[in-house]
Amino acid sequence: MPPVVFLDQRDWVDLAKERKGTLEPHKSDLEDVLEFVISTADTGDVVYPIDLTRFRETAYHSRPEHRDSFFDFLFDVSNGYTIAPYDIVRKEEITWRLDRVRGNAGYMTGRVVNQGLPHLFGGQNYQIVPTDGEKDPSDIPDRILQEIYDSIESRDVFDLAKDPDHGLIDMLADQEGWEAMAQELNETRHAHEEKYNDNENRRRREKIRSFMSDTIPEYFIRGFESGLSIQELGVFLGDYWSGAPDVDDAETFLQSFPAEYSFTELVYQRDIQGSDWESNDIADIESLSVAIPYCDVVTADNQFADLAHRSNLDEIYHADIITDLHELPGVVSERL
Structure with missing residues (x-):
């Protein structure tokens, strides 16, 4: 796959405004950046996928006329490429890890970045599987199958997202899930504030314990x-049952679940800052938790870029994380 570039919502909006000629005067001219993005997207030299958070924030914040034109811009630049949502990627990482333990080769990239609106919601675009009594896909002519695949990736399907009659706008604009998680994180942080003020090693152990209470049990059960x-599942996991694995071994192992590890790290670093969580914080961290390990270049605001750098996520997963959109052409060109 060509280099994959994740754009922050702010950067998508500024590029869309640059194209319409409505970019605010106090912002630096983005004409050269826009030309680079559109030209590399048109040639297919670079993939600029969109994720569910871009759609949800657009549905939630924009007036209808602005929303529709912005959806059009997202599709024009992305060419229908989307990023699977965090909760789906998290489960796929467990599946991928178990596949590798069994000796099966495979890559996560195609499971994370792919084409089509269903993929944006975690659907499997390219697996037509018959149920009892249905025709086997191998019996379907290739021409018909291709028409099905083309329709999944088509602009008509994407246009459903901005049509209020289909109800997707209302569903996308629902912020309850993010709000609930923000409230839960705030309650946890306040309840353990004294513990969080302890030393760095204590924090690190708490972070790992949090990870192990969720992902590792599911990994065990499915394995x-x-x-x-237990030996095949992971060397250090023998200590899991005692609740006291070696912290360094545990952290190295957990890095093999990139999105989940990135999420845990970013939440951990955000908690250190001590301010309460907002729902948009959750949205941004979920997006970056997938983007950083699975995209080559990531744009982010200063706060979240700093959190990622503090966690060394850019070094662990070999991603370029930038905060100035003007740097994009140069950074991406180095990967072409």
């Missing part, structure tokens, strides 16, 4: 169900 032993 055992498929017949894998």
Whole structure:
């Protein structure tokens, strides 16, 4: 796949305004950046996927006329490429890890970045699987299958997202999930404020314990169900049952679940700052948790870029994280 570039919502908006000639006078001219983005998108030299957060923030914040034109801009630049949502990627990482333990080769990239609106919501675009009594896909003529695939990736399907009659706008604009998670994180932080003010090593152990209470049990269960032993699942996991794994071994192992590890790290670093969580913080961290390990170049605001750098996520997953959109052409060109 060509280099994959994740654009922050602010940068998408500024580029769209530059194209319309409505970019605020106090902002630096982005004509050269816009030309680079559009030209590399048109030639397919660079992929600029959109994620569910871009759609949700657009649905939530924009007036209808602005929303429709912005959706059009998203599709024009992305060419229908989308990023699977965080909760789906998290589960795919467990599946991918178990596949590798069994000796099966494979890559996560195609599971994370792909074409089509269904993929944006975590759907499997390219797996037409028959149920009882249905025709086997191998019996369907290639021409018909291609028409199905083309329709999944088509602009008509994307246009459903901005049509209020289909109800997607209302669903996308729903912020309840993010708000609930922000409230939960605030309650946890306040309840353990004294503990969080302890030393760095204590924080690190708390972070790992949080990760292990969620992802690792699911990894164990699915691994055992498929017949894998504890030794096959991971060397350090023998200490898991005692609740006291070696912190360095545990952290190295957890990095093999890139989106989940990135999410845990970013939440951890954000908690250190001590300010309360907002729903948009959750949205940004979920997006970056997928973008940083699975995209080559990521644009982010100063706060979240700093959190990622503090966690060394850019070094661990070999991503360029930038805060100035003017740097984009030069940074991306180095990867072409």
